[in-house]
Every structure is written in structure tokens, then in C-alpha cells.
Amino acid sequence: MTAHLGDQVLTPLNFLERAEAIHADRTAMTYHSQSWSYGEFAVTARRMAGTLAGHGVKPGDRVAVLASNTPLMLLAHFAVPLAGGVLVTLNHRLAAPELKYIVQHSGASLILVDNEFSAAAESFGIRTLAAEQVLDADGPEHARTVEDERSLISLNYTSGTTGRPKGVMYHHRGAYLQALAITHHAKLGLDTVYLWTLPMFHCNGWCFPWAITAAAGTQVCLDRPDPDTVWAHLRSGGITHFNAAPTVLTNLTQHREADNGPLGRIVEVGIGGAPPSPTLLSELTALGIHTTHLYGLTETFGPAVVNEPRPEWNTLSHTDLSKAMAVQGNSNMVGTGIRVLDTVGKKDGAPIADVTADGTTLGEIAVRGNTVMLGYYNDDAATEAARIGEWFKTGDLGVMHPDGSVEIRDRAKDIVISGGENIATVEVEHVLTSHPAVAEAAVIGVADPKWGEVPVAVVALRPGADVSTEDLISYTRTQLAGFKTPKQIYFRELPKSGTGKILKHVLRGLIAPGDEQVLQVDLRAST
Template structure:
């Protein structure tokens, strides 16, 4: 191929361009800190230089444990600028869970916020990787003194990052992203959400989750403004929306629910009118009505860690605008169609054939395209199982509508999605049954108006043993991230099939009741 017609794709090039085109424009607002695009590009190059001076070589793994702020945003560009592979870490995980990820990814350096120093230190001490720790304070010193560096990408299909799942089958899996996929997914997000230089993006979505659905790169390529929010505080969020004329935000439906329930929520249309992208669960008709009343447009996105975030969008049709709220909600709450860089969605039967597009026949949702992972890090067997015929099986069950839009009807296995976070029931069950008083345990989802779903446990105690609900909940909280702990524990015999399998469908009905 002629070198005149080909340049390897990498999302870091978006910042390089925006620094040249939008240099003086405000790029980042993080509390009292403001950075222009020229300043952001300089800091990113110095981060790359500092990592190289610390011994990081191309292909090495650099983990980042930070809230939504300039350190995490800069690392999203600076780690690949050093030729290294980034490993974003979920700040809600326990030290033991983080230690596993650090070891499995073979991390050599861990960048972290100062306020997360205790968690970072505990994780590093328990990890087989023994990474070098760089605190937020040390990070700033490194930025001040390091030389500028930018390592060109020669292979666009080389690893950019490893994003770990929430461990829906027990241990989390490391999902490997490549430069090409991140570049194209960022373009897709910018196009579908109509980002432009005048846009202002509020970080209500965790930036560590699927690289913030690739919006760090999407916002940057548009020359728009990043407005950082370390945690979802509705009052502070509305202050920032008004102060910075926010046009875009993302998150689970629970995030939008919290914002709209706050006293500072608008009671009429804002100027500019924000677009809220929701994923993790479909927005309810009631939520869509509340958002529209507040002057907020909502678009539903669907995807997984394995698909760089939203591989699917419920593409609004112009004709939907004339519908009443209830009719609109039925259409807008579907998962939708593949985004512009994805292949058309499929819903497949067990033999791999497509189910009829009748909005009734259930199959498994399968995806393919530029926004599907390279594979699972150090797990070729799981990679092969996930895509046996070149189509990635999402594990979600859905139906295909005649208009080509997919609607999710159930989640395969027993994954609980609470506030956009995946919880593996087997992981919680294993912790519960490790308690000396517990003989058997089953964990299922209970519907929740705020979180969508929350985990609840059904427990059979060992003969002669005793334990309280609060004792078992605390037992789980001490060993796993707190959001994974059951909200309630019910004691008694567990319903089983003739072969001895626990009937979770029965337990889900009990939990819902």
C-alpha cells in the first residue's frame, strides 16, 4: 500500500490536531484548573516523556486509578503517546480485586489520585505485579520536568488499552482495545451526538468505564470542552451545566434520574438544550417524559466493555417527533441499530441462524465491526468462545423488530446490572458461602426504581449455625466492592429442580414480590 494513502489510526492524533486548530480554546475544566488545548497537548507529551524516563517502554502496561479529572483524561492520551498500553481501573473495586487486575495485566506503573493513595498502595502490595506507584503530587512534578515525547503508532491494530469487565462470570476479563477501534468509535460518538467546537461535555459517566465510552477522544476531536465532575453530585452537576453551558452528558439511567430529582433541575428548556446519552439499561417511559419536560433530549445507547462502549444506538427517526410521549418512549427505549462503524446487528438462535424479525422470537444479540475487541488478555479460550463464528455473542437476549431495531428482553446467565455496573451473582455467592455459617447461597436481582436492579441474597444456614442479615452483608462488603453486596438477605431452604439446580427464576419472583 502506498505510504501516501495510508496513515495508521490512533485516537491520540485527535489531540495533536485540536492543539493546532483550537490551541487557545478552553479544553478542560477541573475544579479551579483550566487547560487550553495547547496546554493539554503539552502536558500529554510531557507525561509520555516522564513515563519513558521512569522506564516505561512501548508495550508496557500503565494502570490509572483516578476519578473524573485532568489526571485520568491526560493519561488517556499520554499513556498511548508513550507507546504504552493503558489499564483504566474502577475506583469502586476493593484492593483485592484491583490487585488481581494489576497482576493479570502485568502492570509496571500505577498512576493514582492523591485521595486514592491508600487503595492504590493496598492493591499494589497484594498484587503479583508490584507496580511502581506515582501519586497525583508526583505526577505533577513529573509533568513539570519531563521532556516532551510522542511515540508514533506503526500498527493501528496494536493494543491501546486493556479494560477489565466487572467479572460477570467470576474473575474479570481483560478486554483488549486497539488504536483503530478507539479512533473509529470516537468518530462514531462525535457524529451520533453531534459534537462540535461549541459543545461542552459534562463528565457524569465514569471515565474509567470503557474509556468513558470513547468520549475523551470524541470530545477532543471536536475541539469541545471537557467539564470534569469527580463524582455524581446533582447540585454541583446543575451548577456546572449552567456555568459552562453544557450540551452533552452520559451515564446510566440512574444518573439522569438523580439529576432530574434534584431541586436545581430545570422546569423548562435550557439554552442550549442538553443531550443525555443513557446506557446500561433502557430508559423508562417515565424517565423520558421527565427529561423532555426539563428540556433534555435522551438517546439510548447499548454496548459492552467488549465493544468499546456503545456499539448500538437507538437512532432517532424524524417521524418520531410527532408522537406523544408514551408512543415515543416505546420506540426510544429499544436498544436500536449498529452505530456507523459497526456491522448490522443480528439476533441469533442457538445454531447461529438469524431469528425472524417479528419482535417476538428471542435470540442472542450478536455484533461485529470495527468496535469489537481484539480479544481477552491472556485468555484465548474465552475469546474463541465469545465469537465462535466471527460474531461476538453479547450474552444478552433480545428480539429483532421489523424495522431492524433490536430490543433486549432478558439478560443471559444471572448478571445483575445495578446503576450501570455489572455484578456477577456467582462471585457474591462464593463470598457468602465462604462464611462459616452459610451452607448454600443464591443471589438474584431485585427491581429498584433508582438503580434499576440491586442484588439480594437467599441463604440456607448450616445446621446449628446462626448469622444475621447485617452480619452477612458486612461479610460481603469487607471482601468485594460495596455495590456488589446484597441489599437484603432472606433465610430458608432454596427451591431446586429435580437435578438439584437452584431455581433462580423462582427466587427472582420472590425478590420482586
């Protein structure tokens, strides 16, 4: 393709270059009592890149990071691509075998690690560099030029529905454009002080590391987003923005500090995951926290759909406002379309049309645009299965409203979303059935007031076998992260279709959300 005057490769690294040139003295990042200006932040990132290059990192090499929302994780979003590497952020909540699989599948040759996770990192069998080895490096600076904007900038792993994590390939162009969309929709600017409650390992923090740098705002790093710490920052840290799952926000509204009344300013919060309840919205509003509902997947660089608050909503009743805010919304500003496809019950090869935009007819949500992944790393079959022509099938079932906004009604892939974390039920079921006493298992999500949903298992035992609920839960904890383990296990034969498929909807129909006693009686009575 012929280059034209003014052509430039789109990469979020451009945002750091601009911030350093124009806002070198503004605060880029804080952590505890430390502070970095944009000038210092940029130099540190380039020196980190130099350290990585000195350890043999070449263009295309995978560099994993095992850290919480600390300076190491934030700076790695710039330093790794500056070295030409591909960033692989690791979910520190996962069990060691899960992390090891991701490291091996990605082909990472080096891990950057915070001290608290060093023991786990060393068990993966590849080279590690501790935070102080790269953050305090005073060697030569390094900044490799990005020549192809569709080259990889990061790999983000998601369990999907197969139980096997899949590597979602992000490119520089998509990260750049998503960051611009985030800057607009989140209302980021020079006065932004963003608190890192959302994990940066998740969709590269929805691209906020790059978006806030584009806006030349300040990023406040945290070791853990516990309510005490978050409230301390909200009260005295000048925080203007943060993102969170409904669970985190519920914990904040139920914290003793909430009793001290509203904040002295409006704080903008993006909510991902399940729609916030009317009660939660009311409590947040009373505290001076303004919420925006977002929807997206790892495969879409985070939020692909935004429910933008509209001025006419100011006259709505509380009930009507809650309903309006619960809808997922419309494509973000760089998106090029969202559809609800009539795939329900369609046979392979049959033509697929859009559902009627009546807010009632169910279909599968599909998106396209510059912020859809390149594909799944080393998994062409999964990539092809996720597409219809140029459209990416989300696997979520929803409706299209007459105004063009979409609303999720169910999750076609049976994913349980607990506290903002995706749990693949098949993965949990495989662990359960690996126990010698278990013949079959089905895992479903049950509504929970704290976590939104929690996984619950229904298990059929082998003839003559005997095992307790507590023993099975302990068994799953040895192989899965804690949030993935079933919170309750019930024993009975599993309902099945004529073809032998387990009927999860029947199990859901036997469950009274939040009432485990009813659940237990109903299941055992129907055995």
C-alpha cells in the same frame, strides 16, 4: 501488506495532533478554576509521556491509573499511549483485593494515582506516581509513533459472569473508529462542552475522551458527579452534553434544583444501561434534556448500538415515543452488523440461524465489526467461548424487530446492573458461600426505583448454623465493593432442577419488585 500513498495508522492520538495544530487556542479541558487550551493540553500530555518514559515505560508496558474523572485520568488517555504504554483504568469503587487482582493480572508496572487513592495504590506493591508528579512535569516531551493500529491501546476489566475480572483488549484502530462514531451520534462539535459524569474507567468513558478531542470540544472534569455539582454546571457552566445511567438522571430530576424549571438550552444526554422509564423521559424533556438510548458492552468499546431519534417520532404520543426510545436500536455508524441468533436450547455443534425478525422471537444478540475487542487478555478459552465465527456473542437475550432494530428482553448471564455498574452474581455467591454458616446462595436482581436493580441474595444455611442478615451483609462488605453487596438476604432452601441446578427464575417469580414484605412472606411461607 504494501503501503499505499496516503496510508496512515489509525490511532486516536491523531485527533490530539490535529486539535493542537488547528485549535491550539480553544479550551480543551477545565477543572475547578483551571483551564487548559489544546496547545497546553497537548504539551502536558507529551511531557507526561516523557515522565513515563523516564520511569522506564516501554512499548507494551501496562500503566494503571487510579483516579476519578480528573485531569490525571483524562490526560492519561493520551499520555500513556504516547509513551507506548497500554492504559489500564481502575474502577476506584472496587474493594482493595479486587483492584489488586486487576493490577496483578494486567501486569501493570506503574500506577498513576490521585492523592485521595494513594493509600490504596501503595498497597499493591508496585511503583506509584502521584498526579502532581506527572501533571506538573516540565521535562522533555515524548511522543512515540504508533506503528501497528491493531496494537493495544488499553485494557478494560469487566467481571462478566464468572466473578473473575477479564481484561478486554482495545486496539488503536477500534478506539479511533469508535471515537468517530461517537462524534457523529452524539452531535459533537467545536461548541461542545462535555461534563464528565460517566466514569472514564468504564470502557474508556465510551471513547469520549478521544471523540471530544476529535471534535475539538471542551471537557469538564469532575471529582464526583453528585447532583449539587452537576446541577451547578448545568445552570451556569454552558454544558451541552453529558452521559449517565438512569440512576444519575433520576437523582437529577428529583433534586431540589429541578423545581427551578428548564434549562435555557437543549442538553444532549446519552443513556446507557436499562431503558429509561416513560416518567423519567417526561421529566428530562421538561428540563430541556434530550436523551438518546445506547447499548453496548466493554467488549464493544462502549455503545455498539444506538437508538437514533427519527424526525417522524415528532408526531408520536408520549406513550408511543417512550416505547420507541426504549428499543436498543441499530449498529452505530462504524458497526458492520447486528444479529439475534437462535441459540436458545441449541446443542453444541448445531447450526445457528437468525431468529425471525418479528419483535417476539427470543435469541442471543451478536455483533461484529472494527469496534469489537481483540479478545480477553491471557484468556483464550473465554475469547473462544464468546465468539461464533466472526461474531461476538453478547450474552444478552433479545428480539429483532422488522425494521432491523434490536431490543433486549433478558440477560442470559444473570448480570445485575445497578446504577450503571455490572455485578456478576456468581462472584457475590462465592463470597456468601465462603462464610462458614452458608451452604448455598443464589443472587438475583430486584427492581429498584433509584438504582434500576439491586442484588438480593437467597441463602441456605448449614445444619445448625445461625447467622443474621446484617452479619452476612457486613461480611460481604469486607470482600466486595459496596454496590455489589446484597441489599437484603433471605433464608430458605433453594429451588433446584432434577440435575441440581438452582432455579433462579423460580426465585424471581416469588419476588414482588419493590415490596420486600411480600418477598419475605412468600419465601418463608414456601420453605
